[in-house]
Amino acid sequence: MSPDPLPDPFKDLDPAQTVRVLPRHLAGPGPAQPETIWPFPFEDGWHLHQGIEGMVFAISPSARLWTRFAPKPEERSQGTWTIGMNHVAFGSRAWEITFDATTPAEVLLDVHTELLDLYLEDRYSDQDRLFEDTTAAQEVYTPLLTRGWGHTIKTDGTQTFLTPEGLGGVHHRYDTTGSDGLSWRAWGGSPSEPYWRARFSAGAPPCSLRPSPPHWSPPNRCIGR
Template identity: 70%
Template sequence: MSNDPFKNLDPAQTVKVLPRHLAGPGPVDLRTVWPFPFDEDWSLHQPEVGTAYATSPCLRLWTGFVPEPEKRGKGTWTIGANRVPFGQTTWQITFDATTPVELLNDVHAELLDLYLDDRYSDQDLLFEDTTAPHEAYAPLFARGWSHDVKTDGTQNFLAPEGLGGVRHRYATSGSDGPTWTAWGGYPSEPYWQVRLSAGVPTTLVAAFTASLISAEPAHRIAKDVPHTRRHLYIATATAKQPPGYSPAAPPPAGPSPGRTR
């Protein structure tokens, strides 16, 4: 795409854009990213500055945000799971703070679903998930993502315009690196990255990839869209917003995209 679709828009206009992986982080609020029942039994620690975190009632799940505005990724969102409270971390997901907020919300919503499934049954889906890996990457094919299998035990999936990707390490022997990684932006200098360690439930990976290719547009202010804007499509543009306006990120439409309930 050679023309800038934002050229004739006021920088303060709000727009709905696709694809999500090139939309930029969007307006972030902890309670939007973390859709947990804090008024019931989940704990939230939200200082004015510094690290914020949330924990499940069983103390086996935790998620945190460390802001680092001076660094390229602007900080880190981290999800961790321990088999026993305060024990060693069994698996972990890290997101750059520049990751689109819709992806963050959808993964955390699926995390809450898994937690509730475990809590009200004899399952342990947070640690014994049997979802097959292809359920996480097969939907990418339907949206035109390319597929390349390497001899080093990895397979790569690349977005149609080449500015987003997912890597799956299917041969896990002899490596301590993440089982899944994803990014948006130019491969040599990605705008955001996500890393999912070994042991992360494939159901969460599937929620992530479903959100990644969702046809539900991302809501953004024109001036906040990153340098990949020439590869974005504007679904709609609305009126210029008043100074200081900072909308909350919209909730996902209907159930979280990972599973049907």
């Protein structure tokens, strides 16, 4: 007589119940709400603007660093989170980072927090890391290798890092000669049909891609919530 099958822990979940989902990059988008993504001190000169069709902007006091959320629920990506840095206020763009709206909220919060830290460092010092970040590329991918990610390198000036289960990756163009302007790409899910994608133009601070510390623990929530 075969033993009774184990009960499905995800069956008949209460709407208010949450579960812990790992790995983090497959945890689903979570709440796509600016107040949970943007750590900016709006009481200290940051500006919040509401655009058309649900678009929301946040702009730094210098009007050089900005970010926006443009929801498009009819698309697979559900819209985009875009971060940009201008050479001068409202001037030409120095670099841009774009995330699908399906990107886990924790990843978005990490990147915005890292860039806010750089902004504050630059504001109160003579540094300019938002334009000239000295973070070496190996600081981004060394933690991946120490956690068992695979690594392939090509003679076309690109290298790719894949998670052990193959459901996530980081692509780096270390030779920008003749490139499409993208320096880094990251995704969660299958490379051919990812759940979410992130794209970093040349000039974007490499430190914004650094993984969270190994002790970091994501909040409890269900896939897709």
